[in-house]
Every structure is written in C-alpha cells, then in structure tokens.
Amino acid sequence: MNLKGLQYYNELFICAYCAYCVNNQASCPTYHSTLHEIVTGRGKLITARNLSQGLIDSEEGLDALRDGLFLCTFCGACQENCIVDIPLTKVYSELKTLVQDRLPKYTIRVFENLNKEHNIYGLDQEDRDIWSYDIEELYDEWVNLHHETGFFLGCVYSYSGRAGRGPTAVLKLAKMANEKISIFSPSEYCCGNPYLLGGQKEKAKEFAEHNISEIQRLGIKDLIISCAGCYRVFTEEYPQLTGKDLPFNVISHMKYMKDLIKAKKINLSNDSPFKVTYKDPCELGRHSGVYDVARELLLSLPGIENRELINNRDKALCCGSGGLIKVNHPEVANDIANRLITQIVEQEVDICVNACPSCLLNIDENIKMQGLEIKTIDIAELVLDRTNNT
Numbered sequence: 060m061n062l063k064g065l066q067y068y069n070e071l072f073i074c075a076y077c078a079y080c081v082n083n084q085a086s087c088p089t090y091h092s093t094l095h096e097i098v099t100g101r102g103k104l105i106t107a108r109n110l111s112q113g114l115i116d117s118e119e120g121l122d123a124l125r126d127g128l129f130l131c132t133f134c135g136a137c138q139e140n141c142i143v144d145i146p147l148t149k150v151y152s153e154l155k156t157l158v159q160d161r162l163p164k165y166t167i168r169v170f171e172n173l174n175k176e177h178n179i180y181g182l183d184q185e186d187r188d189i190w191s192y193d194i195e196e197l198y199d200e201w202v203n204l205h206h207e208t209g210f211f212l213g214c215v216y217s218y219s220g221r222a223g224r225g226p227t228a229v230l231k232l233a234k235m236a237n238e239k240i241s242i243f244s245p246s247e248y249c250c251g252n253p254y255l256l257g258g259q260k261e262k263a264k265e266f267a268e269h270n271i272s273e274i275q276r277l278g279i280k281d282l283i284i285s286c287a288g289c290y291r292v293f294t295e296e297y298p299q300l301t302g303k304d305l306p307f308n309v310i311s312h313m314k315y316m317k318d319l320i321k322a323k324k325i326n327l328s329n330d331s332p333f334k335v336t337y338k339d340p341c342e343l344g345r346h347s348g349v350y351d352v353a354r355e356l357l358l359s360l361p362g363i364e365n366r367e368l369i370n371n372r373d374k375a376l377c378c379g380s381g382g383l384i385k386v387n388h389p390e391v392a393n394d395i396a397n398r399l400i401t402q403i404v405e406q407e408v409d410i411c412v413n414a415c416p417s418c419l420l421n422i423d424e425n426i427k428m429q430g431l432e433i434k435t436i437d438i439a440e441l442v443l444d445r446t447n448n449t
Contacts, residue, residue, distance in 0.1 A: 060110045060111060060113065060117045061111070063111070066153055067149060067150045067153050070104070070150050071108040071150075072108060073143050073145055074104040074105065074145060075142065077101075078101065079141060079142050080101055080136075080140050080141055083140065084376075085136055085140070085374040086136050086137065087099050087136060088132055088134060088136065088376065088379060088398070089391060089395065091395075092391050092394040092398075095127075097124075098127050099127075099137065100138075100141065100145070102127055103124065103128060103150075103151065104145070104147075104150065106120060106124045106127065107124060107154055122161065124154060124157065124158060125158040125161050125162070125163070129162075129163050129382075129383060129384070129387050129388075130384060130387075131382050132379060132380070132381040132384050132392075133151070133256060133341070133382035134381055135147075135148055135341055135342075135346050136341075136377065138345070139345055139374070148346070152255060152256075152260075153258075154258075155256075155258025156260075158258070163383075163387045165383075166257050166383055168181075169253050169386060170253070170254070170259070170262075173249055173253060173254065173262070173266075174262075177247075177249055177266070178214045178217070178218060179214045179253055180214065180218050182218055184245070185245070186218070187212075187217045187218070187244045188244040190212065190216060190217050190218070190220075190222075190223030190227065190244075191227065191230075191242075191244070193227050194227055194230055194231065197231075197234055198242060201242050203242070203243055203245065203246070203277070204277070205278045206239045206240055206241040206278075207278065207279065208238065208280070208281045208282075208315075209241040209274060209279030209281070209282045209283065210226065210230070210241070210282070210283045210285075211270070211284050212226055212242075212244055212286075213284070213285070213286040213288070214249050215417055215420070216285055216286060216416050217247070219416060219420060221423070222416035222419055224437060224440055225312070225416065225419075225438075225440060226285055226312075228437065228442065229283065229312050229315070230242075232316060232319060232325055232439070232446070235325050235326075235446065236322075236324035236325050237324070238324070241277045241279055243273050243274070243277060247270065247273070248266045248269050249266060250267075250289040250292045251263035251264075251266035251267055251270075251292060251296070252288045252289065252291075252292045252296075253383060254266065255292065255296060256381075256382055263292075263296070267296070267301055271297065271305070274306075274307055275306055279307055280307050281307065281308045282307050282308065282309050283310055283311075283312050283315045284309055284312065285311075285312040285437070285439070286415060286417075287340035287341070287343035287347075287415035287417075288342045288415070290342065290343055290349070291347050293305065293309050294347060311343070312438075313349075313352045313414055313438060316438075316442050317355055317359065320442075321359075325446055326446060327361055327442075327446060328361075328445070328446065328447050329361065329362065329444060329445045329447045330361035330362035330445075331362050333362060333409050334364045334366055334407065334408040334409050334410075335357065335364070335365055335366070335409065335410040335411070335441065336366050336367065336368055336403055336406045336408045336410075336411055337354065337357060337365060337367075337371075337414075338368065338378065338403075338411055339353075340378075340413070340415035340418050341377050341378075341381055342381065342415070345373055345375070350372050353438065356438065357412070357441075360442065365412075366406040366407075367406075368402045368403065368406060369402050369405070376395075376399045377395055377399070378396055378399055378415075378421050378422055379391070379392040379393065379399070380392055380417040380418060380420070381417065385417070392421060393421075393425055393428075396424075396425040397425055397429070399422065400422065400425055400426060400429065400431070403422075403426075403433060409433065409434065410433065410434045410435070410436055411433055411434070411436075412436060412438045412441055413437055413438065416437070419435055419436070423435040
C-alpha cells in the first residue's frame with residue numbers, strides 16, 4: 060500500500076518501539092483500559108508502517124488501524140512521553156484520512172448531524188441558545204450586537220443542559236462588572252473539532268471560515284472561549300486550515316474572569332471554605348499549554364483550597380471523553396474516567412473544578428454512577444459562587 064504521499068510518512072519509521080507511550084501511569088489511557096497494543100502510539104505507527112511495506116493484508120491492516128485511531132482519546136499523553144519527539148497527534152489526524160471508507164457508525168452519525176444542523180447532536184440550529192434560559196433578558200440584551208468582546212459557546216455548552224451553567228456564570232459575572240459581550244449563538248457552527256478528529260479537514264475548514272466570518276461581522280476583537288476543544292481548534296487549527304492568522308484574539312474564560320478580578324470589577328465576598336481540585340483538560344493543557352491561569356484564578360478566590368491531583372499539568376490523566384471515543388466506545392470512556400476519579404477521591408475534596416464541558420460531563424456521570432458526594436462544576440460556577448450572587 061503506497062503511503063509515501065503522506066505528509067508524515069517519514070515519521071512512521073522514527074518510532075523506536077520503546078514503550079514510553081505505554082508504560083507509565085500518565086501514558087495512553089485507552090491502553091490501560093483495554094491492554095490492546097493497536098491503541099498505543101507505537102501500535103498505530105507500526106501498523107501503518109507495515110501497511111506501507113506490504114507486510115500485512117491491507118484490508119485487515121486498515122481495519123486494525125481504524126480501531127486503534129478511533130479508540131484514541133486524542134489526549135496527547137503519548138506525544139508528551141515520546142522520547143524521539145514524533146508529533147503523534149498530527150500523524151493520527153493524517154492516518155484517519157486512510158480509513159474514511161470504514162469509519163465507525165457513530166462517527167458517521169456525528170458527521171451527519173454536523174452536515175444537517177451544524178452541531179454534534181443534530182438538534183435544531185434555532186435551539187442553540189437553549190443554554191441561556193436562566194439569563195434570558197441578559198441574552199436578549201447582548202445577542203448579535205457589535206461589541207469588542209465576544210463569546211463562542213460551542214456545541215456541548217450550548218445543548219447539553221448541565222454544562223450550560225458555565226457560560227451562564229461567565230455572563231452573570233460580566234454583567235456585574237458592567238461589561239458587554241457579543242453573543243452569536245444563533246449563527247454559531249460547531250468549531251469543527253469532530254471533523255478534524257474524524258479525518259475530514261476540508262469540512263472543518265468550511266466551518267472555520269463560517270465562524271471567523273460571523274466573528275468579524277460583529278466586530279469582535281477579543282473572543283472568550285470556555286470549551287477546551289474549541290480553544291485548541293481556534294488557536295491551533297484555524298490558522299492552519301485557513302492559511303491566515305486569526306483577525307481577533309482568543310482568550311480562555313478563565314483569563315477573562317481572572318482579569319475581571321484583578322481589575323476589581325467584581326466583588327468576591329463569599330469566603331466559605333471549600334476544598335477543590337482542578338482537572339487539567341487535555342486539549343487546553345498538553346495541546347495548548349494553558350496551565351497557570353486556572354491555578355492563579357483559584358488562588359484569587361477566598362475560602363478556596365486547591366489540592367493538586369497526583370497527575371497534573373502535562374502529566375494529567377485523561378477524562379476519557381475526547382477523540383470521539385465517548386460516542387464510539389462509552390464503556391472505555393467510563394473506565395478511563397474512573398481511573399481519574401480514583402485520584403480525585405484521594406484528594407478528599409468537595410468539588411472537582413473543570414474548564415472543559417466534556418470533562419465535566421464524563422467525570423460527573425461516573426462520579427454519580429459510583430454514588431460519590433463530590434460535586435463537578437465549571438470553574439466559572441465557582442467564581443460566581445464567591446460573589447454571593449449565584
């Protein structure tokens with residue numbers, strides 16, 4: 060099978076087969092759950108290498124490669140541990156283009172939803188503002204207006220219900236600070252991350268161009284993003300997809316809130332004690348290098364003690380919900396989450412604080428399945444709680 064046209068073809072032959080992407084606690088989360096070699100970094104690269112050299116049957120080899128690629132959470136732990144510095148996540152994205160005729164059925168369903176309604180759930184585009192039911196007047200005040208600061212919600216925050224409390228908290232804080240934010244939920248498309256995770260770069264580019272156009276239409280100069288996946292796609296992928304720098308700045312909702320506190324625009328008066336732990340999202344942390352702002356924000360909140368997980372920052376454990384694995388292999392996603400929850404329980408905290416809606420929902424689901432008392436909330440909810448204006 061001729062793979063020499065791949066941009067990362069040479070990287071297939073760099074893998075030293077050393078097992079650093081496998082054999083430590085902060086390595087491949089799926090391997091620790093399945094013990095299948097094909098899901099590891101070296102497993103996927105060796106399979107592709109063997110396909111290129113005709114050493115394995117192409118049909119069986121492509122099926123195996125497909126299984127390995129779509130059992131991957133795209134957490135980046137393998138890349139973090141790779142001793143020969145292979146850009147593994149970029150390699151995986153390219154290898155997925157080889158298996159487009161044999162995609163998992165639930166990945167196909169996500170693509171159908173995106174093609175039809177521009178969101179991962181296939182729900183009506185006109186319902187994209189359902190998250191704002193608790194702040195209807197504020198939403199109506201800011202929707203589709205021209206302000207220099209804008210807010211991109213993304214699919215999970217917009218439609219999932221529970222996760223919507225995060226962006227709601229951000230807007231309540233902005234109102235307290237006499238800030239104005241342009242919301243364009245009705246015209247948002249998915250950021251395109253599922254297309255990228257599924258190997259369809261051209262469709263992702265189409266969505267990128269739409270979103271950039273809408274942001275420019277409203278004259279937005281600073282774009283707040285709460286979702287870790289959306290943040291990565293906007294900052295890392297959009298410039299590559301479009302071949303241009305973004306015509307606006309992208310900031311995490313944590314930086315936005317930290318800046319409000321630093322400028323003394325909101326009053327933090329609630330100092331009731333809480334022990335919390337912050338879970339570094341993979342796409343915000345390992346992929347995008349955003350670590351410090353969460354800790355600085357937590358440090359500024361009265362009454363809050365942040366207890367670091369044993370594995371944190373670039374060694375953080377994956378929650379199990381990334382890479383489309385939650386839709387294709389929910390049982391594996393849940394098992395990965397439970398490994399993380401073991402560390403959360405060890406810290407004896409009241410709250411697990413998140414900056415990613417997918418992390419929040421998968422951790423929360425599995426904490427409840429275990430009958431644990433730990434709460435899971437978006438970090439914006441915690442900031443709002445400290446104002447006594449929840």
